[in-house]
Amino acid sequence: MDLHTTDGKRRNFLQTLGAGAAAAAILPLASSCRRAETPEASQDGGMTAETPKHENAVAMHGQEAEHKAPTWQTANAPMSDDMYPYVLPSLPYALNALEPHIDAMTMEIHHDRHHAGYTNKLNAALENHPELQRRTIGELLCSLEMIPEEVRSAVRNSGGGYYNHKMFWTIMSPDGGKEPEGALAEMINRDFGSFAAMMSEFDQNAGKVFGSGWAWLVVNGDNKLQVVKTSNQDNPMTDGMRPLMGIDVWEHAYYLKYQNKRTDYISAFSKVINWEQVAQNLDV
Ligand SMILES: [Fe+2]
Numbered sequence: 254m255d256l257h258t259t260d261g262k263r264r265n266f267l268q269t270l271g272a273g274a275a276a277a278a279i280l281p282l283a284s285s286c287r288r289a290e291t292p293e294a295s296q297d298g299g300m301t302a303e304t305p306k307h308e309n310a311v312a313m314h315g316q317e318a319e320h321k322a323p324t325w326q327t328a329n330a331p332m333s334d335d336m337y338p339y340v341l342p343s344l345p346y347a348l349n350a351l352e353p354h355i356d357a358m359t360m361e362i363h364h365d366r367h368h369a370g371y372t373n374k375l376n377a378a379l380e381n382h383p384e385l386q387r388r389t390i391g392e393l394l395c396s397l398e399m400i401p402e403e404v405r406s407a408v409r410n411s412g413g414g415y416y417n418h419k420m421f422w423t424i425m426s427p428d429g430g431k432e433p434e435g436a437l438a439e440m441i442n443r444d445f446g447s448f449a450a451m452m453s454e455f456d457q458n459a460g461k462v463f464g465s466g467w468a469w470l471v472v473n474g475d476n477k478l479q480v481v482k483t484s485n486q487d488n489p490m491t492d493g494m495r496p497l498m499g500i501d502v503w504e505h506a507y508y509l510k511y512q513n514k515r516t517d518y519i520s521a522f523s524k525v526i527n528w529e530q531v532a533q534n535l536d537v
Pocket residue numbers: 363367418501503505506
Protein backbone atom coordinates (compact mmCIF):
# COMPACT_ATOMS: atom_id res chain seq x y z
CA MET A 254 0.00 0.00 0.00
CA ASP A 255 1.21 3.48 -0.85
CA LEU A 256 0.79 6.06 1.83
CA HIS A 257 0.07 9.66 1.01
CA THR A 258 0.08 12.58 3.34
CA THR A 259 -2.31 14.95 1.65
CA ASP A 260 -5.23 15.54 3.94
CA GLY A 261 -7.89 14.11 1.65
CA LYS A 262 -6.01 10.92 0.93
CA ARG A 263 -5.15 10.57 4.58
CA ARG A 264 -8.79 10.80 5.55
CA ASN A 265 -9.74 8.32 2.86
CA PHE A 266 -7.14 5.90 4.11
CA LEU A 267 -8.22 6.19 7.71
CA GLN A 268 -11.84 5.70 6.72
CA THR A 269 -10.93 2.37 5.12
CA LEU A 270 -9.63 1.05 8.42
CA GLY A 271 -12.28 -1.08 10.10
CA ALA A 272 -12.56 -2.40 13.63
CA GLY A 273 -10.21 -5.14 14.83
CA ALA A 274 -11.38 -6.50 18.13
CA ALA A 275 -9.01 -9.45 18.19
CA ALA A 276 -5.94 -7.35 17.59
CA ALA A 277 -7.08 -4.77 20.12
CA ALA A 278 -6.68 -7.40 22.79
CA ILE A 279 -2.94 -7.39 22.12
CA LEU A 280 -2.38 -3.69 21.56
CA PRO A 281 -4.85 -1.31 23.13
CA LEU A 282 -3.22 1.76 21.57
CA ALA A 283 -2.26 1.07 18.00
CA SER A 284 -2.70 4.36 16.25
CA SER A 285 0.49 6.37 16.44
CA CYS A 286 -1.22 9.75 16.70
CA ARG A 287 -3.84 10.92 19.16
CA ARG A 288 -5.14 14.28 20.25
CA ALA A 289 -2.65 16.21 22.36
CA GLU A 290 -3.58 16.34 26.01
CA THR A 291 -1.49 19.30 27.05
CA PRO A 292 -2.71 22.77 28.10
CA GLU A 293 -1.03 24.10 24.98
CA ALA A 294 -3.31 21.97 22.86
CA SER A 295 -6.28 23.83 24.27
CA GLN A 296 -4.65 27.15 23.46
CA ASP A 297 -4.18 25.92 19.93
CA GLY A 298 -7.88 25.25 19.62
CA GLY A 299 -7.78 21.61 20.68
CA MET A 300 -9.80 19.87 23.35
CA THR A 301 -8.05 18.42 26.34
CA ALA A 302 -8.62 15.15 28.14
CA GLU A 303 -9.80 17.20 31.12
CA THR A 304 -12.70 18.61 29.14
CA PRO A 305 -15.95 16.78 30.00
CA LYS A 306 -17.24 14.64 27.16
CA HIS A 307 -20.43 16.63 26.73
CA GLU A 308 -18.40 19.84 26.45
CA ASN A 309 -16.22 18.13 23.89
CA ALA A 310 -19.35 17.31 21.95
CA VAL A 311 -20.54 20.91 22.11
CA ALA A 312 -17.14 22.21 21.11
CA MET A 313 -16.90 19.76 18.24
CA HIS A 314 -20.39 20.69 17.09
CA GLY A 315 -19.35 24.31 17.07
CA GLN A 316 -16.25 23.50 15.07
CA GLU A 317 -18.22 21.55 12.54
CA ALA A 318 -20.51 24.52 12.07
CA GLU A 319 -17.55 26.32 10.56
CA HIS A 320 -14.87 23.73 9.84
CA LYS A 321 -12.97 21.17 11.83
CA ALA A 322 -9.96 23.04 13.09
CA PRO A 323 -6.82 20.91 13.09
CA THR A 324 -5.32 20.18 16.48
CA TRP A 325 -1.93 18.95 17.56
CA GLN A 326 -1.66 15.18 17.77
CA THR A 327 0.68 13.44 20.14
CA ALA A 328 2.67 10.49 18.91
CA ASN A 329 2.48 6.94 20.15
CA ALA A 330 5.54 5.63 18.39
CA PRO A 331 9.07 4.66 19.43
CA MET A 332 11.61 7.44 19.80
CA SER A 333 9.00 10.06 19.01
CA ASP A 334 9.62 12.25 22.07
CA ASP A 335 12.74 14.00 20.80
CA MET A 336 12.63 17.78 20.81
CA TYR A 337 14.60 20.72 19.43
CA PRO A 338 17.53 21.08 19.21
CA TYR A 339 17.85 17.73 17.51
CA VAL A 340 21.14 15.87 17.85
CA LEU A 341 22.58 13.36 15.43
CA PRO A 342 22.56 10.06 17.36
CA SER A 343 25.67 7.93 17.45
CA LEU A 344 25.55 4.60 15.67
CA PRO A 345 25.00 1.77 18.16
CA TYR A 346 27.78 -0.26 16.47
CA ALA A 347 30.96 0.26 14.47
CA LEU A 348 30.75 1.49 10.89
CA ASN A 349 31.86 -1.91 9.60
CA ALA A 350 29.75 -3.94 12.01
CA LEU A 351 27.08 -4.79 9.44
CA GLU A 352 29.52 -6.05 6.81
CA PRO A 353 29.36 -7.87 4.51
CA HIS A 354 25.67 -6.96 4.22
CA ILE A 355 26.02 -3.18 4.59
CA ASP A 356 29.50 -1.81 3.90
CA ALA A 357 31.35 0.64 6.15
CA MET A 358 31.69 3.36 3.52
CA THR A 359 27.95 3.40 2.91
CA MET A 360 27.30 3.53 6.65
CA GLU A 361 29.74 6.42 7.10
CA ILE A 362 28.28 8.53 4.30
CA HIS A 363 24.73 7.60 5.20
CA HIS A 364 25.10 8.49 8.87
CA ASP A 365 27.72 11.24 8.92
CA ARG A 366 26.46 13.14 5.89
CA HIS A 367 22.87 12.26 5.03
CA HIS A 368 21.48 11.82 8.54
CA ALA A 369 23.55 14.75 9.77
CA GLY A 370 22.15 16.81 6.92
CA TYR A 371 18.55 16.04 7.83
CA THR A 372 19.28 16.85 11.47
CA ASN A 373 20.90 20.19 10.68
CA LYS A 374 18.18 21.19 8.21
CA LEU A 375 15.45 20.32 10.71
CA ASN A 376 17.08 22.50 13.35
CA ALA A 377 17.48 25.31 10.82
CA ALA A 378 13.82 25.08 9.84
CA LEU A 379 12.74 25.41 13.47
CA GLU A 380 15.27 28.07 14.45
CA ASN A 381 12.83 30.95 14.14
CA HIS A 382 9.76 29.01 15.30
CA PRO A 383 9.86 28.68 19.09
CA GLU A 384 6.28 27.40 19.10
CA LEU A 385 7.46 24.41 17.05
CA GLN A 386 10.58 23.92 19.15
CA ARG A 387 8.29 22.96 22.05
CA ARG A 388 6.77 20.12 20.03
CA THR A 389 8.22 16.63 19.87
CA ILE A 390 9.32 15.14 16.58
CA GLY A 391 6.33 12.81 16.85
CA GLU A 392 3.93 15.71 17.24
CA LEU A 393 5.46 17.49 14.28
CA LEU A 394 5.15 14.45 12.03
CA CYS A 395 1.66 13.62 13.30
CA SER A 396 0.41 17.16 12.79
CA LEU A 397 1.96 18.50 9.60
CA GLU A 398 -1.18 20.52 8.95
CA MET A 399 -0.45 22.54 12.12
CA ILE A 400 2.94 23.68 10.84
CA PRO A 401 3.26 27.07 9.11
CA GLU A 402 3.37 26.61 5.38
CA GLU A 403 6.76 28.27 4.98
CA VAL A 404 8.48 25.50 6.94
CA ARG A 405 6.03 22.62 6.49
CA SER A 406 7.93 20.96 3.66
CA ALA A 407 11.23 21.36 5.49
CA VAL A 408 9.80 19.77 8.63
CA ARG A 409 8.14 17.01 6.62
CA ASN A 410 11.28 16.15 4.69
CA SER A 411 14.04 16.86 7.21
CA GLY A 412 11.97 15.88 10.24
CA GLY A 413 11.05 12.64 8.55
CA GLY A 414 14.66 12.11 7.56
CA TYR A 415 15.81 12.74 11.10
CA TYR A 416 13.30 10.35 12.67
CA ASN A 417 13.40 7.64 10.01
CA HIS A 418 17.17 7.28 10.11
CA LYS A 419 17.28 7.38 13.90
CA MET A 420 14.98 4.36 13.94
CA PHE A 421 16.81 2.73 11.02
CA TRP A 422 20.13 2.46 12.87
CA THR A 423 18.47 0.80 15.85
CA ILE A 424 16.58 -1.87 13.97
CA MET A 425 19.77 -3.20 12.42
CA SER A 426 22.40 -5.19 14.30
CA PRO A 427 25.43 -7.36 13.55
CA ASP A 428 23.58 -10.02 15.57
CA GLY A 429 20.39 -9.54 13.57
CA GLY A 430 18.71 -11.62 10.95
CA LYS A 431 17.09 -14.07 13.29
CA GLU A 432 13.36 -14.54 13.61
CA PRO A 433 10.98 -12.63 15.86
CA GLU A 434 9.75 -14.24 19.06
CA GLY A 435 6.96 -13.73 21.56
CA ALA A 436 4.06 -11.35 20.97
CA LEU A 437 5.55 -9.97 17.77
CA ALA A 438 5.86 -13.45 16.28
CA GLU A 439 2.27 -14.19 17.24
CA MET A 440 1.05 -11.01 15.59
CA ILE A 441 3.03 -11.76 12.42
CA ASN A 442 1.53 -15.24 12.22
CA ARG A 443 -1.94 -13.88 12.89
CA ASP A 444 -1.79 -11.08 10.31
CA PHE A 445 0.40 -12.58 7.58
CA GLY A 446 0.14 -16.33 8.12
CA SER A 447 3.86 -16.78 8.67
CA PHE A 448 7.13 -14.90 9.12
CA ALA A 449 8.17 -15.90 5.59
CA ALA A 450 4.95 -14.51 4.15
CA MET A 451 5.42 -11.22 5.97
CA MET A 452 9.01 -10.88 4.80
CA SER A 453 8.00 -11.70 1.24
CA GLU A 454 5.42 -8.91 1.31
CA PHE A 455 7.89 -6.54 2.96
CA ASP A 456 10.59 -7.24 0.38
CA GLN A 457 8.15 -6.87 -2.50
CA ASN A 458 6.99 -3.51 -1.20
CA ALA A 459 10.57 -2.34 -0.74
CA GLY A 460 11.31 -3.31 -4.30
CA LYS A 461 8.25 -1.47 -5.62
CA VAL A 462 8.99 1.90 -4.03
CA PHE A 463 9.21 4.20 -7.04
CA GLY A 464 12.22 6.44 -6.67
CA SER A 465 13.28 7.27 -3.14
CA GLY A 466 11.36 6.13 -0.10
CA TRP A 467 10.87 3.51 2.55
CA ALA A 468 8.99 0.27 3.19
CA TRP A 469 7.65 -0.29 6.69
CA LEU A 470 6.23 -2.83 9.06
CA VAL A 471 3.60 -0.93 11.02
CA VAL A 472 0.73 -1.35 13.43
CA ASN A 473 -2.25 0.19 11.71
CA GLY A 474 -5.32 1.86 13.17
CA ASP A 475 -7.01 -1.54 13.18
CA ASN A 476 -4.39 -2.86 15.63
CA LYS A 477 -3.02 -5.14 12.94
CA LEU A 478 0.43 -5.44 11.48
CA GLN A 479 0.70 -4.16 7.95
CA VAL A 480 3.40 -3.57 5.36
CA VAL A 481 3.27 -0.13 3.74
CA LYS A 482 5.60 2.03 1.72
CA THR A 483 6.16 5.78 1.76
CA SER A 484 7.79 8.21 -0.63
CA ASN A 485 10.76 10.40 0.12
CA GLN A 486 11.11 10.80 3.92
CA ASP A 487 7.42 10.49 4.76
CA ASN A 488 6.67 8.47 7.88
CA PRO A 489 3.66 6.24 8.59
CA MET A 490 3.00 8.28 11.75
CA THR A 491 1.61 11.02 9.53
CA ASP A 492 -1.08 8.57 8.47
CA GLY A 493 -1.87 7.45 12.00
CA MET A 494 0.18 4.26 12.00
CA ARG A 495 2.94 3.16 14.36
CA PRO A 496 6.19 2.23 12.60
CA LEU A 497 7.99 -0.81 14.03
CA MET A 498 10.78 -1.00 11.49
CA GLY A 499 11.59 0.23 8.00
CA ILE A 500 14.06 -0.15 5.19
CA ASP A 501 15.59 2.89 3.53
CA VAL A 502 15.54 2.34 -0.23
CA TRP A 503 17.01 5.67 -1.21
CA GLU A 504 19.98 4.97 -3.47
CA HIS A 505 22.30 6.54 -0.89
CA ALA A 506 21.51 3.52 1.31
CA TYR A 507 22.91 0.93 -1.06
CA TYR A 508 24.33 2.23 -4.34
CA LEU A 509 28.04 2.10 -3.42
CA LYS A 510 27.89 -1.66 -2.85
CA TYR A 511 24.86 -2.81 -4.80
CA GLN A 512 24.58 -0.20 -7.60
CA ASN A 513 21.21 -0.76 -9.31
CA LYS A 514 20.61 -4.13 -7.65
CA ARG A 515 18.14 -2.94 -5.05
CA THR A 516 16.80 -6.47 -4.65
CA ASP A 517 20.19 -7.67 -3.45
CA TYR A 518 20.31 -4.85 -0.89
CA ILE A 519 16.82 -5.71 0.34
CA SER A 520 17.88 -9.32 0.76
CA ALA A 521 21.01 -8.24 2.64
CA PHE A 522 18.98 -5.99 4.92
CA SER A 523 16.91 -8.96 6.05
CA LYS A 524 20.10 -10.51 7.43
CA VAL A 525 20.74 -7.63 9.83
CA ILE A 526 17.23 -6.83 11.10
CA ASN A 527 17.31 -6.54 14.88
CA TRP A 528 14.04 -8.30 15.71
CA GLU A 529 14.55 -7.83 19.44
CA GLN A 530 14.45 -4.06 18.91
CA VAL A 531 11.49 -4.34 16.56
CA ALA A 532 9.62 -6.28 19.24
CA GLN A 533 10.47 -3.57 21.78
CA ASN A 534 8.96 -1.01 19.41
CA LEU A 535 5.60 -2.62 20.10
CA ASP A 536 5.86 -1.43 23.70
CA VAL A 537 5.67 2.34 23.53
FE1 LIG B 1 18.85 7.30 4.08
